[in-house]
Amino acid sequence: MKxxxxxxNSVRARLPRVTAWLESARPDVVCLQETKVxxxxxxxEAFTALGYTCTVFGQRTYNGVAIVSRxxxxxxxxxxxxxxxxxxxxxxxxxxxxxxxxxxxxxxGKVVGDPKFEYKLRWLSRLQTWLERNATPDVELALCxxxxxxxxxxxxxxxxxxxxxxxxxxxxxxxxxxxxDWGLQDVYRRFHQEGGLYSWWDYRQLGFPKNRGLxxxxxxxxxxxxxxxxxxxxxxxxxxxxxxxxxxxxIVEFV
DNA sequence: ATGGTTGCTTAGCAA
Numbered sequence: 264m265k266x267x268x269x270x271x272n273s274v275r276a277r278l279p280r281v282t283a284w285l286e287s288a289r290p291d292v293v294c295l296q297e298t299k300v301x302x303x304x305x306x307x308e309a310f311t312a313l314g315y316t317c318t319v320f321g322q323r324t325y326n327g328v329a330i331v332s333r334x335x336x337x338x339x340x341x342x343x344x345x346x347x348x349x350x351x352x353x354x355x356x357x358x359x360x361x362x363x364x365x366x367x368x369x370x371x372g373k374v375v376g377d378p379k380f381e382y383k384l385r386w387l388s389r390l391q392t393w394l395e396r397n398a399t400p401d402v403e404l405a406l407c408x409x410x411x412x413x414x415x416x417x418x419x420x421x422x423x424x425x426x427x428x429x430x431x432x433x434x435x436x437x438x439x440x441x442x443x444d445w446g447l448q449d450v451y452r453r454f455h456q457e458g459g460l461y462s463w464w465d466y467r468q469l470g471f472p473k474n475r476g477l478x479x480x481x482x483x484x485x486x487x488x489x490x491x492x493x494x495x496x497x498x499x500x501x502x503x504x505x506x507x508x509x510x511x512x513x514i515v516e517f518v
Numbered sequence: 519a520t521g522g523t524t525g526c527t528t529a530g531c532a533a
Binding site: 272273275276297299323324325371373379411465466467468469470506509 | 523524
């Protein structure tokens with residue numbers, strides 16, 4: 264069971280890259296973020312042609328998440344269902360092969376102190392509440408997505424330059440820590456303790472060639488599921504070449 | 519040095 268997460272930065276602009284990657288990597292499930300398309304316009308045909316079905320929660324221009332799967336998907340929910348009037352499409356959850364899988368796109372936050380940063384912290388708090396109300400640590404659950412959080416300094420190419428900045432601020436790292444404390448495991452980190460391993464590189468100033476990146480895309484799994492993990496990787500090849508996303512896929516393989 | 523790159527939508531925002 265090969266499970267991946269990938270912020271594609273527009274599924275329509277990235278479609279040739281995404282389909283080529285599905286053909287070469289052949290994951291069972293991929294959680295996509297920043298699809299940037301309304302559900303009615305999602306390019307389902309390109310995926311069905313490869314044997315995948317897409318379960319989508321999108322919106323025009325911004326955000327948008329999807330679960331792309333080779334196996335049937337059931338029990339789909341979108342948003343947190345917490346009564347908040349939030350209209351941003353950032354969370355979808357479904358069951359695939361007996362595993363509860365979520366694709367999530369945490370707000371970027373823009374800059375510490377900005378209202379968007381407060382929204383990010385609120386959103387993370389709502390995610391925590393969703394988790395406490397809708398799951399227990401003894402089920403097989405994977406929260407996959409672009410967290411827009413580098414959990415610690417090993418996940419940052421220039422920790423001092425990023426100190427207390429958005430994506431690295433102690434308040435968002437604490438929110439990430441609460442997910443871990445609840446009973447989720449950062450499975451990629453379990454397999455790779457060293458620094459310098461990233462999932463996102465800025466398009467600007469040769470970020471990727473210089474490996475000036477951050478590890479902000481994560482698959483957080485309950486212990487019961489994490490115990491089945493065999494390996495984890497970042498597919499840096501998908502960040503190379505013509506018109507890439509600024510993120511690379513992160514992959515975990517389970518028995 | 520307050521830049522730089524990309525996508526969506528078409529000049530400005532978000533990342």
